[in-house]
């Protein structure tokens with residue numbers, strides 16, 4: 001079975017490769033899924049570049065990919081929530097870049113029929129991040145006014161929608177070219193960071209600021225926007241110099257967060273969820289390389305999805 005792996009750390013075209021995967025057995029708690037779509041995430045790019053080698057050990061060849069969607073082809077005997085033939089959303093520790101994956105049953109949930117294959121794969125990590133950050137990291141502490149920096153991104157756009165669904169006032173920033181997209185998500189106020197200083201315009205207005213920009217580029221403005229004593233959440237590194245008193249959180253995945261809970265919430269939210277899909281690429285190595293190279297730049301908003309052709 002075809003899978004896409006890295007054979008070393010390095011440039012996409014040098015290290016991404018196609019390998020023939022051996023089918024793994026399915027034990028009583030696992031499920032075999034034939035992948036229809038998988039998403040390419042900024043995390044995959046960083047992993048492939050070796051940016052996480054100090055704390056994330058991998059053995060080459062290493063099949064990338066956390067997010068996918070597909071059809072169940074085999075279930076372990078303890079699995080009761082899905083059956084062969086079900087369409088499912090998959091969150092894996094790795095390995096969705098390929099035709100097949102075996103995952104624990106708790107890492108999948110049924111895909112709602114109305115949810116497209118592209119959105120099902122593309123929403124996984126952005127949704128888990130959104131849901132766990134808002135529900136579990138902050139919970140009641142989130143406050144009434146939240147600033148989302150990088151609101152045009154996959155995580156940022158889901159944060160806006162989830163927070164608006166909870167009745168929050170949402171301030172947002174993104175590039176001018178993405179203003180219409182972000183306003184359509186229902187933000188209360190918007191500043192284009194490439195035209196104006198969001199830190200100045202929204203100074204001291206947000207109970208919580210979430211820097212969801214790629215690589216965490218908006219820390220200074222974010223701290224200016226946070227009310228004194230508020231929350232600042234980074235998806236990447238926290239700012240080295242904290243210019244205002246507040247609660248500074250670095251969000252990351254945690255074993256304390258339940259995928260089953262968050263994926264079920266995704267299925268429940270799916271009817272009102274909007275996720276921009278930038279591109280759907282064919283299921284081959286050239287697509288994986290292209291997707292990685294695009295994410296290294298500053299691409300148009302939206303997820304890059306790889307999709308198997310219908311048979």
Ligand SMILES: NC(=O)c1ccc[n+]([C@@H]2O[C@H](COP(=O)([O-])OP(=O)(O)OC[C@H]3O[C@@H](n4cnc5c(N)ncnc54)[C@H](OP(=O)(O)O)[C@@H]3O)[C@@H](O)[C@H]2O)c1
Nearest residue numbers: 042150152153154155174175178213214215235251252253
């Ligand atoms: N800690 C975690 O668990 C976790 C989970 C998921 C993601 N992340 C990280 O969170 C970040 C966002 O992920 P994503 O999947 O949402 O990425 P994405 O879809 O590529 O979105 C990137 C966002 O960054 C903004 N951006 C890019 N260059 C910028 C710049 N120079 N100045 C200001 N904003 C800029 C983009 O806005 P414009 O295009 O409008 O400029 C866009 O809103 C990534 O760094 C990712 O690795 C962390």
